[in-house]
Amino acid sequence: MGIEIKKITPxxxxxxxxxxxxxxxxxxxxxxxxxxxLKDIEMGKEWNALKQxxxxxxxxxxxxxxxxxxxxxxxxxxxxxGVGAFDLENGVISVAGVGFDINCGVRVLKTPLFKKDIExxxxxxxxxxxxxxxxxxxxxxxxxxxxxxxxxxxVKGASFAVERGYGFPEDIEHIEENGKVENxxxxxxxxxxxxxxxxxxxxxxxxxxxLEVQWIEEIYDNExxxxxxxxxxxxxxxxxxxxxxxxxxxxTDYLKTLESASKKYHIPIRERELVCAPFNSPEGQAYWTAVxxxxxxxxxxxxAISHLTRKAVNHVFGIDMRDIxxxxxxxxxxxxLETHDVDGIEKKxxxxxxxxxxxxxxxxxxxxxxxxDVGQPLLVGGTMGxxxxxxxxxEQGMKDCFGSAxxxxxxxxxxxxxxxxxRGDAIIKELAEKGIIIxxxxxxxxxxxxxxxxxxxxxxxxxxxxxxxxxxxxKMRPLVCVKx
Amino acid sequence: xxxxYLEHEADIGIMATGATIEEAFQDGAKAMFNxxxxxxxxxxxxxxxxYAEADDIAALFVEVLNEMLFKQDTDAIAFSRFLVxxxxxxxxxxxxxxxxxxxxxxxxxxxxKTEVKAATYxxxxxxxxxxxxxxxxxxxx
Numbered sequence: 001m002g003i004e005i006k007k008i009t010p011x012x013x014x015x016x017x018x019x020x021x022x023x024x025x026x027x028x029x030x031x032x033x034x035x036x037x038l039k040d041i042e043m044g045k046e047w048n049a050l051k052q053x054x055x056x057x058x059x060x061x062x063x064x065x066x067x068x069x070x071x072x073x074x075x076x077x078x079x080x081x082g083v084g085a086f087d088l089e090n091g092v093i094s095v096a097g098v099g100f101d102i103n104c105g106v107r108v109l110k111t112p113l114f115k116k117d118i119e120x121x122x123x124x125x126x127x128x129x130x131x132x133x134x135x136x137x138x139x140x141x142x143x144x145x146x147x148x149x150x151x152x153x154x155v156k157g158a159s160f161a162v163e164r165g166y167g168f169p170e171d172i173e174h175i176e177e178n179g180k181v182e183n184x185x186x187x188x189x190x191x192x193x194x195x196x197x198x199x200x201x202x203x204x205x206x207x208x209x210x211l212e213v214q215w216i217e218e219i220y221d222n223e224x225x226x227x228x229x230x231x232x233x234x235x236x237x238x239x240x241x242x243x244x245x246x247x248x249x250x251x252t253d254y255l256k257t258l259e260s261a262s263k264k265y266h267i268p269i270r271e272r273e274l275v276c277a278p279f280n281s282p283e284g285q286a287y288w289t290a291v292x293x294x295x296x297x298x299x300x301x302x303x304a305i306s307h308l309t310r311k312a313v314n315h316v317f318g319i320d321m322r323d324i325x326x327x328x329x330x331x332x333x334x335x336x337l338e339t340h341d342v343d344g345i346e347k348k349x350x351x352x353x354x355x356x357x358x359x360x361x362x363x364x365x366x367x368x369x370x371x372x373d374v375g376q377p378l379l380v381g382g383t384m385g386x387x388x389x390x391x392x393x394x395e396q397g398m399k400d401c402f403g404s405a406x407x408x409x410x411x412x413x414x415x416x417x418x419x420x421x422x423r424g425d426a427i428i429k430e431l432a433e434k435g436i437i438i439x440x441x442x443x444x445x446x447x448x449x450x451x452x453x454x455x456x457x458x459x460x461x462x463x464x465x466x467x468x469x470x471x472x473x474x475k476m477r478p479l480v481c482v483k484x
Numbered sequence: 485x486x487x488x489y490l491e492h493e494a495d496i497g498i499m500a501t502g503a504t505i506e507e508a509f510q511d512g513a514k515a516m517f518n519x520x521x522x523x524x525x526x527x528x529x530x531x532x533x534x535y536a537e538a539d540d541i542a543a544l545f546v547e548v549l550n551e552m553l554f555k556q557d558t559d560a561i562a563f564s565r566f567l568v569x570x571x572x573x574x575x576x577x578x579x580x581x582x583x584x585x586x587x588x589x590x591x592x593x594x595x596x597k598t599e600v601k602a603a604t605y606x607x608x609x610x611x612x613x614x615x616x617x618x619x620x621x622x623x624x625x
Contacts, residue, residue, distance in 0.1 A: 046607055047492050047622070073493045076606030076622050080494050100602040100624045137520055137596040138560065138589040196557045206599040207625045245557050248601040248624075252550045255605060259543075273606040273622075411493045415598070415625070444597045484599065 003041055003050050005034060011467035012400075014065075015054060020268070025053040026065040026401075027072060028467055030459070037072070049079035055270040056084050060278075061091025063342055063349060067401050069356050070463035071410030071455065075099070077273035080355035083404045085340065086279065088348055092267060093284045094276035095258055097352030099333040100251035101205075102294030104242030105357075106379040106407075107175070107302045107329035108390070111313060113235040115215040118479065121316055122437055125213060126480040128312040130439035133211055133305055134203040135484040137442070141202030143304055150194045151186040153201070154246075157296035158329075161303035166202075167310075168322060171303065173368050175329040176358060176376075179299040181336070185289035193249035197297065200244040202304035206445060206484030208408075209241045210381070211309065214388060214476035224374040224392045224473045228327055236476060237313070237324075238388060239305050240381050242333065243298035250294045254287045279350055291335055302329055327390075328368075328377040332357045332407035340402050351402055359393035359405035359470055367393075378405040378470055380461060384438055384481045385431050385451035389461045390474040397469035405470045409457035418453035419444060427451075431481075440483040449483060487515035490607075492622055496600075497607055499620040506568040508617040509545065509580070513566035516549055516603070516623060520556075522595035526564035528585040534566070537579045542610040544571070544578045545619045549603035552584050562589045598625050 006014045008026075013034055015025030027033070027050075040048040049072050056078055057066035063085040072081040077096020084097055118125065134141050143164075145153065153160040158172055158179025172179050186194075204211060214236045219225045230236070243250075261277035261284070262269050269275055277284035310321040335352045342349070351358075360367050360376045367376045375393035382388040386409070397403050413421070424443030427450050431438055440446050464470040486507070490497030498515040502508030517523050532555050536547040552563060563586035570581045589596075606622040 046490070047497070075494055076604045076624065096604075096606075100604070136591070137599045138556075138562070138591060140560070192554055196554060198558075199560075200557075206596075207601075249554065252553075252602050255546075256538075256543075259605070271606065272608050273604050275605070414491045414493050415496055416489045416491065441591060442595075442597050448598065 003054060005038065009467065011463050021054060021057040023057050023062050023065050025057050027053065027068045028070040028463055029072065030463055033070060033072065047074040049074045052077065052079040053082065055274055056082060058268065058270055059084065059092050059094070059276060060267060061087040063087060067404065069404060069406040070460045071355065071406040071408055073410045075354060077271055078352065078354040081406065081410060082354045083356045083402060084352040085402050086350045088279055088350060091279050091350055092276035093279045093288055093335060093350060094274060094352060095251050095255050096273045097354050098291055098335050099354055100248045101242035101333055102247035102250060102291055103298035103331040104333045105298060105302065105329060105331035106238060106240045106381055107306065108327040108379050109237040109306060109309060110229060110325045110327050111235045111237065112319060112323050113317060115233045115235065118235055122479055125312065125316045126437040126439050128316050129211055129309065129480065129482050132312045133308045133482060135482055136206050139203045140199035141304065143201040145198060145201060147194060150197060153300045154186045154189060154293035154296050155184050156180060157299040158303040161300045166304045166307035171326045174326045175299060176331060179303065181292045181295050183289050184292035184296050186293055188286045188290040189250060189293045190253050193246050193253065196245035196249050201301060202308060203244060204241045204305065204484050205244055206442065208449060209484050211482040212238045212478050213480035214238060214478050216474050217477045218475045220472040220474065221392065227371050227374045228377055228390065228473065229325070230327065230390065230474055237309055238379065238381065239302055239309065241301060241305065243294045244301060246297045247294040250290050254290060257283050258287060288335065295331065295334060298331065299329065328379060330357050330379055341399065353404060355407050357405040357407045358403060359397050360403045361393040361395045361398045380406055381408045382457040383409055383451040383454045384449055384478065385434065385436060386457050388476045389472060391461065391464065391470040392473050394469060394471055401469055406460055406464055409454040409460055411453060412455045413453040415448040418450050419447045422447045422450040422452070436478050437480045438483065445483060487511040495625055496623045497620065498623060499618060501616045501618050503616060505541065505571060505617045508619045509548065509568050510566050512545060512619045513549065513552065516600055517563050519598055519600055519623060519625065521562050521597060523564035525594050526562050527587045528565060529587040530561060532559065532561065532584045534582045534584050535580065537577050539576060541578060542608045544580055545610065546603045546605060546608060546621055548580055553600060553602065555584065560589050562586050562594050600625055
């Protein structure tokens, strides 16, 4: 199947509306991004991102465009980096538009330490974090919850953890949605999902999830950096994880519910994973209120991990835990109700972001007061060996892509290709020579996550910056990376 | 080995081929276990009954893989082998009964690799090919 693609600007491309498409596809990328996507089509690859952007453009109620950010790569149903906004009356809600790791996201803690303070104790902090923050397949957390407490966590989100002494009340205002979305109904989450979560609160998980000690190499935007309270050579700690098994099981359960709903409501589906239900149907509402539980669960999980991280840093450096402040926390596998301008009219929409971050610009009331003049921080993860970025949301992003951003570098090679090309211990040694300590229980996992298996994060971030929808604030380099 | 991994940039595609449907299910399960662990290090000390049902065979494949992920999480167990005892059709529903073999997860002993979050409907296939049965899906990792 051939797909036509037109250049709008050097950093934004369009797949014109044809056939069953209700809106065009719009992709942030440069020549290289687009050539890569077209090559996948030409080679007849079974999973290709461009086809996934087109499929989403065919879903009922989609508004403006089926969007993809510059870290676009093939996902299941939606492309990763995909953003789809839907009308509340006629639109649909989709499991694939959220993913199985509901509200997987990144939070960044600011320490008062400088790079020079940490060099001598790098190994010690690496070991302490590896010991204190459970990671990897089968890891369990120190927080054990009863069924009743799980329900409470699913409604209260990050506050649930704070109330139990995991973190501080002031953390809450620096979390997207204040760490809790409304309309979370634990009764719509299966007992199975809750059972899977009993031992997993406060665990990182595996795959691309990590906990990273980073230093700020460069500041690009002084005004935003001042608002965010960050400066050159400062030590930050980034946490990347999600809703763990609870989210996985919600996705698994509702995939079946929405498949039946697709048939019941006669929704044309171009890929089986893209099953969906009208947002206003009982099935759509049940999934949405369950997803909201998953979103809150991920906020609580990152809050619990922050506490373990603060404890480890306090132990090694003697810093007061309260002096390790939360910069921000953003999800990148979500579906949310948001108000946006559509053709000059303020409209409430259902926004799916699959491997894409919310990126609200200056002035939005959802942005914490101390950041409101510059726009919300966007936390973009690189790889074990490369840079991560802090960006900010812009007015143009609000106009062009429903206030959305990239979420990471995006994979360039499959995990199998990566394992054929690299060995885990060689990667760990090579990074050690560059001064980056990797702690992991899984050597093959380290090979799968090799920096070379990802797109160049500098290029990906640059595309969004040049397109004007996200702006660069700071660039960080890793010192210690704990992987699952 | 009658399963293979398919090129998928973010996740992992699995394809299992068997002379019978049962074999294809068993090999598909093995493919998933080997994403998570080195299955040669897992002894068959425990037998966990597995039941799944779905409207078609392809969905049954996803269903049974997800059921085993659930059991692994809640029972803190690592599986190395899956045996299908019976697949039957009751009315419009396909039902599968089987046994997953493994032992309690031991992070020191088992070479843990990558966690599988879920089996998905992406690229989901059940086909006859050269007289064999083929099952395929994408695992979210």
